Amino acid sequence: MATIGFIGLGNMGGPMAANLVRAGHTVKGCDLQAALLEAAAKNGVTVVATAADAARDSDIVITMLPAGKFVTSVYREQIVGAARKGALLIDSSTIDMDSAREAHRLAGEKGLLSLDAPVSGGVGGAAAGTLTFMVGGTEAAFALGKPILEAMGKRILHCGGDGAGQAAKICNNMVLGISMIGASEAFVLGEKLGLTHQALFDVVSTSSGSCWSVNTYCPVPGPVPTSPANNEYKPGFAAALMLKDLRLAKEAAEIVGADTALGKHAEEIYAALEKSGMGGTDFSGVINAIRARSGA
Numbered sequence: 674m675a676t677i678g679f680i681g682l683g684n685m686g687g688p689m690a691a692n693l694v695r696a697g698h699t700v701k702g703c704d705l706q707a708a709l710l711e712a713a714a715k716n717g718v719t720v721v722a723t724a725a726d727a728a729r730d731s732d733i734v735i736t737m738l739p740a741g742k743f744v745t746s747v748y749r750e751q752i753v754g755a756a757r758k759g760a761l762l763i764d765s766s767t768i769d770m771d772s773a774r775e776a777h778r779l780a781g782e783k784g785l786l787s788l789d790a791p792v793s794g795g796v797g798g799a800a801a802g803t804l805t806f807m808v809g810g811t812e813a814a815f816a817l818g819k820p821i822l823e824a825m826g827k828r829i830l831h832c833g834g835d836g837a838g839q840a841a842k843i844c845n846n847m848v849l850g851i852s853m854i855g856a857s858e859a860f861v862l863g864e865k866l867g868l869t870h871q872a873l874f875d876v877v878s879t880s881s882g883s884c885w886s887v888n889t890y891c892p893v894p895g896p897v898p899t900s901p902a903n904n905e906y907k908p909g910f911a912a913a914l915m916l917k918d919l920r921l922a923k924e925a926a927e928i929v930g931a932d933t934a935l936g937k938h939a940e941e942i943y944a945a946l947e948k949s950g951m952g953g954t955d956f957s958g959v960i961n962a963i964r965a966r967s968g969a
Contacts, residue, residue, distance in 0.1 A: 674698050675821065678727030678734040679718065680747060681766070682709040685792065686737035688799040689765070689825045691716035696824035701727045725755040733821050735763045741772025748776050753783040761817050762787040765806070767843070767914075769921055770836050770928075777810070777835040786814040789835070790822060791842035795909035797899075803827040807845070809837035843925055846918035849886065850939040850956070853915075856886040857960035860893050861967050870895050892957040901955035912959065913952035916943040 674697045679690040682704040694717035702718040710720045728734045773789045780787035788810035798804045804826035815831045822829045832841040863873040874896035878888045891897040919940035926933040
């Protein structure tokens, strides 16, 4: 079993750290919010004061932070200086490509192995230990990190070298954001044409329109009981986080010159959703904005 430092114990990081404890690892955790530290302690995490304390004498150091600037800052100012020789640094935040590669560079300068390993699966997947990890880094780092990631996830996918995990994550979530808007527009159209939600679900989920946004995360109540639509759109994955990921995809596309017209339009739709005050609802709640614009 390993000693693991975990930095960032929020909606995703908290349950991920708890699953590491359940797997038998010793976990030292830190966060800026006292309530999150209290919850982590109840799940068996040893609370420490700083990221440097979490990194010191740990075999693995995991970060789950809101933005690239926080990842590179904590790497530069606390983690790489405190981590022991031979430690593996895993960043599971969803951040921009430049920050991801900078984190790898900072680790490499100190002779530390590193992975970028953002996740898919939302809060439910974090709690259940069924996340998908999209991983970038060397083969050696991946081999060392995979058993640790398996304590928190169901699918661990090595996507390539430094930054490849982040690249896969933003591409995947661009598809997800676009498909959820398409599914929502179809259900609103179906409503106005007199179709029941169940009838349309039964067709789309078994026909050429089949997709995760319908089959697993249907944006209307009824057909998929576990979808947020059946829980007042309380977030498994908040609209504000989808907007963040779509902006990362847009930024990356602009840098490399990729034409992502639908991705850009999806970003505009989710930006309007956040501006309307719905950023804290689940991203599938975009259907309510579509209904409003449709006079439904």
